[in-house]
Amino acid sequence: MAKVIVDVPAKQTDRPFDYLIPANLLGCISPGMRVVVPFGPRKVQGFVVAVETQSSFDHLREIIEPMDIEPVLNEELLYLSDWLTEHTLCYKISAFQVMLPPALKAKYEKKIKLKSRPFIHELDEAIRPFFYEKDILHWDEVLKSGQLSVFQKSTAAGKLEVLYEVKERVKKKQVKMITSLVKKEDLDRLEIKSGKQKQVLEYFADNPESIERKYLLKTLNISSSVLKSLIDKGWVEETVKEVYRDPYEDRIIQKTEPLKLTNEQSAAIGPILSSIEGEKHEVFLLYGVTGSGKTEVYLQSIQKVIAQGREGIVLVPEIALTPQMVNRFKSRFGDQVAVLHSGLSVGEKYDEWRKIQRKEVKVAVGARSAIFAPFENLGIIIIDEEHETSYKQEDNPRYHARDVAIERGKRHQCPVVLGSATPSLETFARAKKGVYKLLTLSRRMNDHNLPDVQIVDMREELRDGNRSMFSRILHEKIEERLVKKEQIVLFLNKRGHSSFVMCRDCGYVIQCPNCDISLTYHRFNQQMKCHYCGYEAMVPNVCPECGSDHIRYFGTGTQKVEEELGKIFPEARVIRMDVDTTSRKGAHEKLLTAFYEGKADILLGTQMIAKGLDFPNITLVGVLSADTMLHLPDFRSSEKTFQLLTQVSGRAGRHELAGEVVIQTYSPEHYSIELAGEQDFDKFYQREMMMRKVHQYPPFYYIALITVHHEELLKVVDTIEKITRFLHSRLSRNTLILGPVASPIPRINNKYRYQCLIKYKREPGLTQILKEILDHYGKEAHTNGLQVSIDTNPFILM
Numbered sequence: 001m002a003k004v005i006v007d008v009p010a011k012q013t014d015r016p017f018d019y020l021i022p023a024n025l026l027g028c029i030s031p032g033m034r035v036v037v038p039f040g041p042r043k044v045q046g047f048v049v050a051v052e053t054q055s056s057f058d059h060l061r062e063i064i065e066p067m068d069i070e071p072v073l074n075e076e077l078l079y080l081s082d083w084l085t086e087h088t089l090c091y092k093i094s095a096f097q098v099m100l101p102p103a104l105k106a107k108y109e110k111k112i113k114l115k116s117r118p119f120i121h122e123l124d125e126a127i128r129p130f131f132y133e134k135d136i137l138h139w140d141e142v143l144k145s146g147q148l149s150v151f152q153k154s155t156a157a158g159k160l161e162v163l164y165e166v167k168e169r170v171k172k173k174q175v176k177m178i179t180s181l182v183k184k185e186d187l188d189r190l191e192i193k194s195g196k197q198k199q200v201l202e203y204f205a206d207n208p209e210s211i212e213r214k215y216l217l218k219t220l221n222i223s224s225s226v227l228k229s230l231i232d233k234g235w236v237e238e239t240v241k242e243v244y245r246d247p248y249e250d251r252i253i254q255k256t257e258p259l260k261l262t263n264e265q266s267a268a269i270g271p272i273l274s275s276i277e278g279e280k281h282e283v284f285l286l287y288g289v290t291g292s293g294k295t296e297v298y299l300q301s302i303q304k305v306i307a308q309g310r311e312g313i314v315l316v317p318e319i320a321l322t323p324q325m326v327n328r329f330k331s332r333f334g335d336q337v338a339v340l341h342s343g344l345s346v347g348e349k350y351d352e353w354r355k356i357q358r359k360e361v362k363v364a365v366g367a368r369s370a371i372f373a374p375f376e377n378l379g380i381i382i383i384d385e386e387h388e389t390s391y392k393q394e395d396n397p398r399y400h401a402r403d404v405a406i407e408r409g410k411r412h413q414c415p416v417v418l419g420s421a422t423p424s425l426e427t428f429a430r431a432k433k434g435v436y437k438l439l440t441l442s443r444r445m446n447d448h449n450l451p452d453v454q455i456v457d458m459r460e461e462l463r464d465g466n467r468s469m470f471s472r473i474l475h476e477k478i479e480e481r482l483v484k485k486e487q488i489v490l491f492l493n494k495r496g497h498s499s500f501v502m503c504r505d506c507g508y509v510i511q512c513p514n515c516d517i518s519l520t521y522h523r524f525n526q527q528m529k530c531h532y533c534g535y536e537a538m539v540p541n542v543c544p545e546c547g548s549d550h551i552r553y554f555g556t557g558t559q560k561v562e563e564e565l566g567k568i569f570p571e572a573r574v575i576r577m578d579v580d581t582t583s584r585k586g587a588h589e590k591l592l593t594a595f596y597e598g599k600a601d602i603l604l605g606t607q608m609i610a611k612g613l614d615f616p617n618i619t620l621v622g623v624l625s626a627d628t629m630l631h632l633p634d635f636r637s638s639e640k641t642f643q644l645l646t647q648v649s650g651r652a653g654r655h656e657l658a659g660e661v662v663i664q665t666y667s668p669e670h671y672s673i674e675l676a677g678e679q680d681f682d683k684f685y686q687r688e689m690m691m692r693k694v695h696q697y698p699p700f701y702y703i704a705l706i707t708v709h710h711e712e713l714l715k716v717v718d719t720i721e722k723i724t725r726f727l728h729s730r731l732s733r734n735t736l737i738l739g740p741v742a743s744p745i746p747r748i749n750n751k752y753r754y755q756c757l758i759k760y761k762r763e764p765g766l767t768q769i770l771k772e773i774l775d776h777y778g779k780e781a782h783t784n785g786l787q788v789s790i791d792t793n794p795f796i797l798m
């Protein structure tokens with residue numbers, strides 16, 4: 001009998017159901033496998049969580065068929081899913097699914113492949129005949145054979161492997177190739193009238209290999225009609241060739257050797273190494289300024305782990321998953337590294353995941369979800385830039401990768417290393433209390449100084465008659481660099497600062513019809529877009545409110561800055577990096593490489609250029625408006641501002657040339673900007689901790705956010721009021737309940753949103769109480785669309 005969690009995400013089905021294992025599958029079903037089971041009138045997918053001999057129920061239905069030949073979730077991950085469910089209040093099935101690569105979530109065609117021809121002799125006789133004439137069997141054939149257990153054994157022994165045919169992979173990149181069919185010695189016998197055609201055949205006489213069509217046309221400067229007549233005459237042939245897209249394949253990666261550690265680095269790595277050696281779980285905060293050599297500490301810690309025969313996970317923020325960062329791991333550990341990030345196709349992600357599952361690699365480098373890499377013998381988990389908010393998932397299950405890392409670290413008895421130049425307040429507070437071990441790298445490599453930072457008050461600029469988006473000092477410094485041929489990074493904080501469309505006569509701002517938020521103007525297609533629901537519209541010619549035709553867009557987008565740069569510094573070559581210029585696969589890398597190779601003087605961009613850039617020729621960083629994030633309704637806004645400014649500043653002067661930073665702001669007196677200018681995290685930490693204490697926010701209090709969504713305002717208000725009353729009746733007196741209030745964005749996609757925020761220090765029964773709320777309203781979601789969501793550690797309070 002098997003206990004199965006079915007793929008029906010609902011309150012009533014969030015528990016295991018018992019199913020009989022049919023006789024022909026006895027011994028073939030184990031925990032962590034997916035199966036197809038009958039559920040009511042339907043067939044659904046499910047995960048086996050346990051196999052037992054007895055059930056307390058009668059009349060069990062049978063498992064229809066297995067979906068896997070070996071478990072896709074190991075014992076530890078099954079356990080981890082219990083933990084996830086409990087901590088994020090999600091359904092069991094959501095917890096399983098978040099741990100698997102997307103190829104295993106949807107229905108993809110599954111096949112069993114003989115790994116290599118000679119293995120056929122090593123297969124059991126019962127299944128050998130299946131592979132006499134082909135290497136690949138359909139899953140159906142495997143199921144029908146009645147020999148599943150034999151297939152399983154051969155798979156476990158590495159003779160067979162499972163393939164998932166993902167639709168995307170069919171759309172492999174293809175190129176057209178041209179091959180000549182005319183032999184060199186036959187050339188003279190042909191009657192070739194057209195000189196162009198002759199030219200092509202003569203080219204092939206000297207270069208008999210096939211050539212990509214595109215290059216042929218370009219090299220010989222001929223038109224496609226010339227080629228067409230050659231094809232028609234049968235003199236050349238056009239074929240299609242598939243090219244495999246491994247994003248890291250064609251780069252030559254040079255092997256690097258461990259560097260001799262500095263004294264500071266040695267002192268920092270010591271405790272990590274002894275934790276690895278002693279197989280002891282500890283959490284370290286590696287607190288080191290930008291450029292202090294944290295990555296080398298990661299690399300050498302992993303080296304130790306590999307030497308012990310264990311494995312490591314390295315998390316980096318998605319934006320920082322640049323080839324530059326990935327290469328540092330690949331060049332040290334070669335093909336022992338799997339890379340997981342969102343730029344990969346579904347098939348590529350599955351391939352990387354499979355390398356981990358098959359123990360072909362020792363290290364996984366990836367964004368948030370790589371924390372679920374199915375290693376069985378973890379020796380270290382590293383989270384770089386641990387303060388990054390992208391480590392928190394905002395959809396169900398709303399987990400934070402840091403918490404998952406610590407949980408896995410406990411199970412595997414291995415260290416967790418959190419690295420940052422600007423740790424989150426929560427982490428730093430824990431390190432100060434000794435809950436985490438604090439390791440410090442206080443100096444930049446080779447004692448390069450941190451760059452000089454100058455803060456410019458933009459209000460004064462305006463008072464002095466400068467209406468440009470560049471202060472006089474920044475203008476001057478840009479000019480200087482252009483003359484000296486040094487490089488400049490200009491940073492524009494996009495969040496909370498997008499451009500909007502407004503009528504100059506009546507002040508009307510164009511709003512999204514579905515959400516209570518203004519539309520963002522996109523210059524490249526003259527459209528306005530809602531970033532919450534995706535609504536798009538053309539910019540109207542006249543104001544919908546007053547009919548005036550003075551309708552303009554406002555705000556500073558990167559495009560506008562680029563235009564302005566073109567006017568002021570016409571000689572400067574600018575590369576712009578934002579969502580518009582980097583949406584195509586590989587674009588991000590191309591732009592950075594071009595900048596690295598000196599093909600531009602100025603790199604202009606948003607958040608995505610704040611991290612990981614380590615280019616020697618950057619000597620000036622300009623932040624165009626530092627305070628755009630300060631005024632968001634978020635208790636972390638000061639912290640985020642400080643972190644971002646410090647990160648951006650860290651891009652300058654990392655090598656021989658000294659760096660300078662100019663920060664332009666309208667609130668120079670704000671402590672997060674002032675202290676970012678002084679690059680003084682410790683002082684910032686003290687100030688911000690005071691604020692958090694006064695306003696009762698983390699790390700002094702825990703918070704949980706409840707949001708109600710529905711199309712009818714009254715229903716939303718009524719529900720949130722009931723919930724708030726319920727909370728008041730059940731929670732302790734020291735707990736604060738803020739609200740109910742309308743959410744900062746009160747309507748998204750035509751659904752109204754109200755929320756209440758719980759702040760507490762100790763509330764042992766809270767999980768239970770929140771579950772009760774979810775259970776109570778979970779039933780309503782199906783009948784009337786009322787949605788109640790709870791985030792037990794919210795990062796976005798909107």
Ligand code: ADP
Pocket residue numbers: 259260261262265288289290291292293294295296445614
């Ligand atoms: P962080 O990760 O703290 O920002 P990095 O690891 O990028 O710092 O180090 C900054 C630079 O110093 C890199 O170019 C790196 O190769 C170099 N570096 C790091 N450790 C050493 C060392 N022990 N000896 C020499 N160079 C080092």
Ligand code: ZN
Pocket residue numbers: 503504505506507508543544545546547548
């Ligand atoms: Zn108007």
Ligand code: ZN
Pocket residue numbers: 512513514515530531532533534535749
């Ligand atoms: Zn919208």
